[in-house]
Amino acid sequence: MSDLETYRQKARTWLESVAGEFGREARRGNKVEEDLAAGRRYMAARHDAGYAGINWPTEMGGQGLGHLEKITFEAEEMQFGMPSGYFGISLGMPIPIMMRYCEDKAFVKERVIKALRGEEIWCQLFSEPSAGSDLAALRLRAEQEGNGWKLNGQKLWTSWAQYCDYGVIVARSDPTVAKHKGLTYFWVDMRAPGVTVRPVKLAGGDSHVNEVFFDDVKLDDSHRLSPIGGGFGVAMTTLMIERYIATDSAGFGPHLDLFVNLAKEIDVNGKPAIEDGRVRSAIARNYAMRNALDAITARAMKMMQAGMEPGPEGSLQKLVAVRSRQKLSELALDLMGTDAFHFDEHAYVKENWQTSWINAPTGRIAGGSDETLLNNIAERILGLPQDHRPDKGIPFNQIPA
Incomplete structure (x- = not known):
């Protein structure tokens, strides 16, 4: 053994x-x-x-x-x-x-x-009302004050913020330079004066995400984790880690075995769905895809263990896993017919097809939207030319709101 x-x-x-x-x-x-x-x-x-x-x-x-x-x-x-x-x-x-x-x-x-x-518990304070997929467009301000900093602005979609003690946060410290170059990365006490957390109720019934407001929240300079103006690089490292942390090839939905069991229990045209060629094809595709993603993740983790930086392959893992989870969940609901209308807001996403399907769009946004990940794959893996970026190199305060 x-x-x-x-x-x-x-x-x-x-x-x-x-x-x-x-x-x-x-x-x-x-x-x-x-x-x-x-x-x-x-x-x-x-x-x-x-x-x-x-x-x-x-x-x-x-x-x-x-x-x-x-x-x-x-x-x-x-x-x-x-x-x-x-x-x-x-x-x-x-x-x-x-x-x-x-x-x-x-x-x-x-x-x-x-x-x-x-x-x-720690949270990650990145997205804002006007800065989701384009993280460099964030507007929460970090202004130097004495030997420290003062934060003002809003973050959105922050998971579990209502229960968090600390968080990592990216803020705009210099609006007079290009948007990627004016950011600084900090850690923040979520119980500090001026921090307000408001839960947001999602379609699935839960409220694990929040909007967070910062009103003159004071930080010591020891809270700074990046060089001044160097926060975007640390943020990208964080996102690369996030995409590798999402190592569940099921996209954090139900395991494939649960779909196989469902296909055995439900009849299609008088026969178990598992005997339908289209259903068997979906199972085979998902099995092959999940094994391929697991292999990519294992290779990437060994590279990081060897001291190499997280690479763009994490975008592929996250993109494909969550998309396939949504499609498989939809097929499961189709097979269930009218029984699919039964929704239990307390059910666990990894064992309930309705919960998995209704929450899948959240997974396709968190950690980078599909469109962002496709661009990342195109540019950093396939070596294709960058999209046209009209705001590239322009000082942030000169970009139209």
């Missing part, structure tokens, strides 16, 4: 031992606050068991293992429906960015351990 298989079996044994308290069945009927509290207890138990920060360095509170161990554990964990989703963004992007760019390593280690234990 390989070391990795031994690791998998040990992880599964531990997950089975706590599933009765934290797993999918135990969570049914929980309100968000109850589920989050269970999530915090689960994260603490996971940390104590040695399954937190699996591929992070030991000097930062991690386990010092490799990416293969990380994805092995996550593949097993996903099957139990544990309440870890509240912490995915926190551990996926902001904390790795802090580890890389914050100079106060003692402070960072404390934040890392508290985040791994679920005691603190």
